[in-house]
Amino acid sequence: MKSRVSRSDFAFRIGTGAFALFLLVIVVSIAVVLTRESMLSITKFGLAFWRTQIWDPVAGEFGALPFIWGTLYSSILALILATPVALGIAVFISELCPARLRQPLVFLTELLAAIPSIVYGMWAIFVLVPGIRALEVWTPSALKQLPLFAGPPLGVGMLSAGVVLAIMVIPFTSSVAREVLKSVPMSQREGAYALGATRFEAIQAALFYARTGIVGAVMLGFGRALGETMAVTMVIGNNPRIALSLFAPQYTMAAVIANEFTEADTDLYRDALVEIGLVLFIITLIINVLSRTLIWSMNRAGSSASQQAAQPAKAAA
Amino acid sequence: MNPAARRKLKSAIFVGCCMFSVLVALVPLAFILFFVVREGIQALNLDFFIRMPRPVGEPGGGMFNAIVGTLIIAGLGSLFAIPIGIMSGIYMAEYGGSRMSSTVRFAADTLNGVPSIVIGVFIYTIAVLPFRQFSALAGGLALGVMMIPIIARTTEELLLLVPGTMREGALALGATRARAVFSVVLPAALPGIVTGVVLALARIAGETAPLLFTAFGNRFFSTTLTQPIASLTVMVFTYAISPYPDWHRQAWAGALVLVSIVLVCSLLARIATRRLERMHGR
Numbered sequence: 001m002k003s004r005v006s007r008s009d010f011a012f013r014i015g016t017g018a019f020a021l022f023l024l025v026i027v028v029s030i031a032v033v034l035t036r037e038s039m040l041s042i043t044k045f046g047l048a049f050w051r052t053q054i055w056d057p058v059a060g061e062f063g064a065l066p067f068i069w070g071t072l073y074s075s076i077l078a079l080i081l082a083t084p085v086a087l088g089i090a091v092f093i094s095e096l097c098p099a100r101l102r103q104p105l106v107f108l109t110e111l112l113a114a115i116p117s118i119v120y121g122m123w124a125i126f127v128l129v130p131g132i133r134a135l136e137v138w139t140p141s142a143l144k145q146l147p148l149f150a151g152p153p154l155g156v157g158m159l160s161a162g163v164v165l166a167i168m169v170i171p172f173t174s175s176v177a178r179e180v181l182k183s184v185p186m187s188q189r190e191g192a193y194a195l196g197a198t199r200f201e202a203i204q205a206a207l208f209y210a211r212t213g214i215v216g217a218v219m220l221g222f223g224r225a226l227g228e229t230m231a232v233t234m235v236i237g238n239n240p241r242i243a244l245s246l247f248a249p250q251y252t253m254a255a256v257i258a259n260e261f262t263e264a265d266t267d268l269y270r271d272a273l274v275e276i277g278l279v280l281f282i283i284t285l286i287i288n289v290l291s292r293t294l295i296w297s298m299n300r301a302g303s304s305a306s307q308q309a310a311q312p313a314k315a316a317a
Numbered sequence: 318m319n320p321a322a323r324r325k326l327k328s329a330i331f332v333g334c335c336m337f338s339v340l341v342a343l344v345p346l347a348f349i350l351f352f353v354v355r356e357g358i359q360a361l362n363l364d365f366f367i368r369m370p371r372p373v374g375e376p377g378g379g380m381f382n383a384i385v386g387t388l389i390i391a392g393l394g395s396l397f398a399i400p401i402g403i404m405s406g407i408y409m410a411e412y413g414g415s416r417m418s419s420t421v422r423f424a425a426d427t428l429n430g431v432p433s434i435v436i437g438v439f440i441y442t443i444a445v446l447p448f449r450q451f452s453a454l455a456g457g458l459a460l461g462v463m464m465i466p467i468i469a470r471t472t473e474e475l476l477l478l479v480p481g482t483m484r485e486g487a488l489a490l491g492a493t494r495a496r497a498v499f500s501v502v503l504p505a506a507l508p509g510i511v512t513g514v515v516l517a518l519a520r521i522a523g524e525t526a527p528l529l530f531t532a533f534g535n536r537f538f539s540t541t542l543t544q545p546i547a548s549l550t551v552m553v554f555t556y557a558i559s560p561y562p563d564w565h566r567q568a569w570a571g572a573l574v575l576v577s578i579v580l581v582c583s584l585l586a587r588i589a590t591r592r593l594e595r596m597h598g599r
Binding site for chain 1: 530
C-alpha cells in the first residue's frame with residue numbers, strides 16, 4: 001500500500017527528473033540536428049570533405065582541411081604557450097604562496113576567465129597585433145628563411161591567434177590543475193620532506209602523484225582552445241590556406257562558421273558549414289569526456305588514498 | 318658545488334619560475350584592463366547609453382538599442398534557463414546516486430564544454446531556419462542553453478553543502494521530500510544559488526558567437542521578440558572590425574561596459590560568498 005508521502009515523493013522525483021531529462025535531450029538533439037542539417041554536404045562530399053584543401057563557395061567546392069589544420073595548429077600553439085604558465089600558477093597558488101595571497105590570486109586568475117571573448121579580440125586587434133607585427137618586422141631575415149617564420153609581416157595570423165588563445169586558456173587549465181593538486185594527500189609531500197627532499201623535489205612528488213589529473217587539466221584547456229571563436233576570428237587573418245608559418249594568416253573551424261554562416265547563399269554552402277560545426281562538436285566532446293574521466297579518476301584515487309592514510313592514524317590514536 | 322647546494326639552487330629556481338609564471342599571466346590581465354579603461358573612458362559618455370547609433374560618417378550617437386537588446390536577450394535566456402537549471406540541480410543533488418543523475422551530470426559538463434558557436438548553429442537550425450527569421454527569441458534560447466549547465470551544477474553543489482541534519486529534521490517532522498527541499502533545503506542554499514545565477518548571467522551577457530546568427534543584430538530600436546535585435550557584444554564586434562575610427566571609439570566604450578558588468582558581478586559574488594562562508598562558520 002502506498003502512503004500519501006511516498007506518492008508525493010514519487011511525483012517529486014518525476015517532476016524534477018523531467019527537467020533534468022531536458023538537459024540530456026539538449027545534448028542529444030545537438031548531435032542529431034546538426035547531423036540532419038548537414039546531410040547534403042555529408043552525402044555529396046563524404047570523407048573527401050576533410051581531405052581536400054580548396055574552399056571556394058562561388059564554385060561550389062568545399063574542402064575543410066584548412067580549417068582543421070588551422071584549428072589544431074592554433075590550439076596546439078596555445079597549449080604550448082599556456083601549459084607551463086598555467087601549471088606554474090597552479091603550483092604557486094596551491095603549494096608556495098602565503099595564505100593571505102591565495103584568495104586574491106585565485107580571484108585575479110578567475111577574472112581572466114570572465115573577460116568576454118570579444119574584449120580579448122578587440123584588445124588583440126588594436127594592441128597585440130601591432131606588437132606582433134613589429135616583432136615580425138624585427139625578425140632577422142636569416143630566420144625568415146625557415147618555413148616557420150616565412151611570409152610578409154602582416155601582424156594578423158597564426159602567432160597572434162596562438163598568443164590570445166594562450167592567455168584565454170591559462171585560467172581554465174590552472175584552476176583545474178589547482179583542484180587536482182589540492183586532492184593530493186599531504187602524506188605524499190610529507191613523505192618527500194621526511195626523506196630530506198627540497199621544496200622542488202616534494203612538489204615534484206606531488207605533481208607525479210597528480211599526473212593523470214594534470215593531463216586532464218591540460219586537455220580541458222585544449223578543448224576550450226579548439227572551440228574559441230570571437231577572439232581568434234578577429235586576429236587569425238581568415239585565409240583558408242594551409243601554411244606552416246607562424247606569420248601566415250590562416251583560418252579555424254569556429255571562425256569560418258562565425259564569418260560565413262550568414263552569407264551562405266546556397267543550401268550546400270550552409271550544410272558544409274553545419275558539418276564543420278558538427279565535427280567541432282564531436283571533437284570537443286571527445287576531448288572533454290577524456291579529460292573529465294582523467295580528472296575524475298584522479299579525484300577518486302585521491303580521496304580513497306587519503307582515507308587509507310587516515311585509517312592508520314585513527315588506529316594509532 | 319656540492320650536491321646539496323645544487324639541489325637547493327634547483328629548488329630556488331623552480332620557485333622563481335612559478336612566481337614568474339604568475340606574473341606572466343597577470344601582465345596581460347593588467348594590460349587588457351588598462352587599455353579597455355583608457356580607451357573606453359574617452360569614448361564613454363551619457364550619449365552612449367541613451368542615443369541610437371548614427372549613420373556612418375556622422376560622429377556621435379550611442380548604443381541604446383544594443384543595451385536594451387542585451388537586457389532583453391539575457392532576460393529571455395534566464396527565464397528559460399533558471400527553472401530548468403535549478404530543477405535539474407535539485408534532481409542531481411537529491412538523487413545523486415542514481416544512474417540517471419550521473420548521466421545528467423555528465424550531460425551538463427558536456428554541454429558546458431560545447432563551443433558557443435556550435436550552440437549558435439544548433440539554435441539557428443531549430444529556431445531560425447523553420448521560421449526564416451532571425452529573432453530575439455532565438456538569441457535568448459541560445460544564451461539560455463549556455464546558462465542551464467552552469468546553473469544546474471551550481472545549484473547541485475550548493476544544495477549538497479546544506480547540512481544533512483536540516484533536511485532530516487524536516488523529514489522527521491513528517492514533511493514530504495518536496496516540502497523538505499522547497500521550504501528548508503532550497504531556502505538555506507538560496508543566497509549562494511542567486512550568486513551563481515548572477516555570475517552565469519554576467520558571463521553569458523558577454524557572449525557574442527551564439528548571437529551572430531540567432532539574434533543577428535539590428536541598427537534600429539526594437540523590442541519585438543520575433544524580430545532581429547541588437548546586442549552590445551555583436552555591435553562591439555561589428556564596430557571593432559569596421560574601418561571607421563569613430564566606430565572603434567564606440568567599440569572601446571562598449572568593451573568597457575562589458576568588462577565593468579563582469580567585474581562588478583564578480584566582486585559582488587565574491588563579497589557575497591565571503592559573507593556566506595562567515596555565516597556558516599559561526
